[in-house]
Amino acid sequence: ALQDQHGSRFIQQKLESASLQEKTQVFGELLPQSYSLMTDVFGNYVIQKFFEFGTPEQRQILASRLRGQVLSLALQMYGCRVIQKALESVSSDQQVEIAKELDGNVIKCVKDQNGNHVVQKCIECVEPSNLDFIIDAFKNEVFSLSTHPYGCRVIQRILEHCTPSQTQPILDELHQYTERLVQDQYGNYVIQHVLEHGKPEDKSRIVSLLRGKFISLSSHKFASNVIEKVVAHSSRQERQALIAEILDDPDPQALYNMMKDQFANYVIQRMLDAADPGQRKALMHRIRPHIPGLRKFTYGKHIIAKIEKYFLKSGEGQQQHQQDLDGYSSGASSLNSSQNNGGL
Structure with missing residues (x-):
């Protein structure tokens, strides 16, 4: 039942209001096949619901089932959803444990259509002091990631959630490439983000780098969006x-x-x-x-x-x-x- 659409949906709906006894019974049936459920088109939702509505102990057991599997799940279409839900649901120690499994494969995940969502969720949920491995992986990669369809989103999450000492090296690299980034179909969003949410000195640095080029950039498909933000902010x-x-x-x-x-x-x-x-x-x-x-x-x-x-x-x-x-x-x-x- 866990792997067919109707059974999965029935269990999802029931879990929210199920008694402890019912949860325990379903959990017992689910646990032996938990990994195959995580990557299943319907089963992944049942696992997500347990992260949401299971007992603290059940969440912890499920989280321990992720050990050693985080990278392969993060790169998988349904597994990546389970990892994201786990990050939202488990204790901060377990969050760190999950995130750290991506160490050494950060860029691979960022450039992956599934993995990038997991990296974004790590940045949103995990205490920034535990995310230096992500910042380190971005060293000298900021331009190539800012001009990448998924990388540009992850850069924006870092700018939103990380500490000033973590965002500074990212911003320093961005400033080196401002003129190229504003003309890029993805990079322009990163520069817009700094203009909307950044520190005054970072905004001013962007404005001064673009000075003298406002007219030509205003007629550019992507850069014109940035110039509008310059005007507004x-x-x-x-x-x-x-x-x-x-x-x-x-x-x-x-x-x-x-x-x-x-x-x-x-x-x-x-x-x-x-x-x-x-x-x-x-x-x-x-x-x-x-x-x-x-x-x-x-x-x-x-x-x-x-x-x-x-x-x-x-x-x-x-x-x-x-x-x-x-x-x-x-x-x-x-x-x-x-x-x-x-x-x-």
Whole structure:
């Protein structure tokens, strides 16, 4: 029954409210085949439920059954779920014991479609002082992991949960590669994460590394998301410098080109939102002459809609603006959400 769908589901539902006697009976039947259940499409759920609703003793016995098997389970489609549930359910000593079995195979797990979830769960659940082996494994690997579809998630978990002395070497490596990471389909999420959640000095370091490149990066599919975060999360002075860089560009068409660009237009919208009144006024003053030209472009219309929001009274063509606004504000919001899909 444990390995068929209905039997498994029945036992899962019953366990939550089962008496001690019933739990003990099922546990006795399950224990001899516990390992094969852990890797079974239905059986793994029964094991997970015991980690959740079993007695403390049953949890401990199941955890001891993981000994020597953590790596192979972590790399297996169903086993990885059992390990994650175990990490959430057992004592801190047993958490450490489970995590330590990955030592020597951290990078292998991080790059694995199943194993990466286990490493993330270790970082979330285990006391950081016991995770130095993970930090050590990342030495000189931060760039390659940040540009990896699973590695980029694990790096973000480290930044969220580990101690400053553990995150510092990770951040130092990130800063060496900022310009390349912002243009990478995965690396850009790691830099966005630092801009949203990092220390002020790390944010400032990123902003200063990107200074002088804001215009070109704003038109880049991945980097434009980072530049939006720079606008939203930098200091007032840094935002002033960013706006100045765009308004003072030697190319008089730079601002106009950004406004009709499929990516850069979001950066300009974000600037209008984040600017203080003086900055916004200066921006709107420079945008205003371009409004007739912007109407011809899908993305330009987003800017017109945004400016309507800030009550730019442009005298002539006010009615036309209103039509643009009615026609495109809904489009702007749906496009905006697809462009800005936050963290992975």
